[in-house]
Amino acid sequence: MDKKGRLIVVTGPSGVGKTTLIKKLINNNKDKIIFSISFTSRLPRRNEVNGIDYYFISKKEFEKGIKNKRFLEYALVHDNYYGTDKNQVENILLSGKDCLLDIDVQGGLNIMSNKIKALFVFIAPLSIDVLKKRLLNRSTDSIEIIEKRIKNAEKELKEKEKYQYIIINDNIDRAYNELESILFNN
Helix, strand or coil: CCCCCCEEEEECCCCCCHHHHHHHHHHHCCCCEEECCCEECCCCCCCCCECCCEEECCHHHHHHHHHCCCEEEEEEECCEEEEEEHHHHHHHHHCCCEEEEECCHHHHHHHHHCCCCCEEEEEECCCHHHHHHHHHHHCCCCHHHHHHHHHHHHHHHCCHHHCCEEEECCCHHHHHHHHHHHHHCC
């Protein structure tokens, strides 16, 4: 193996555009970056595919993984577990490619607190109002869930200064160029 890859953590509130940015980044840099697919105990949304978007497992199975220290990080978010499999990350890093994690703010902070070496990028909305409009427009959640996500986003945004880089996603192309510049020009 020539060299070990870097762990890249991209995080931010739900609905901020992380997934859109990450999909574009992965598609444009397949030779450099591999996406680590997270595990979750939540049910799939329409059009989500097991093993592509997430690994969907039961809450009981997730809790067994926690007990067995399977996860590099995990968090209980919106009443569902989300986590990153340690072995998956290690295998990607050993391949010499960068391992990209799309995780929530709590998960990013868990990685920081465990002193795991990574590049930490926070994606933020222009404002809470803009974020609320995005969540409403994507039509994947009920109003109650959207309100819960907005309350969580307000808390999460207070943590952004702990990250190495903050990208305001007010324009997807500009935000993408900034993300790519951070990853490949540093």
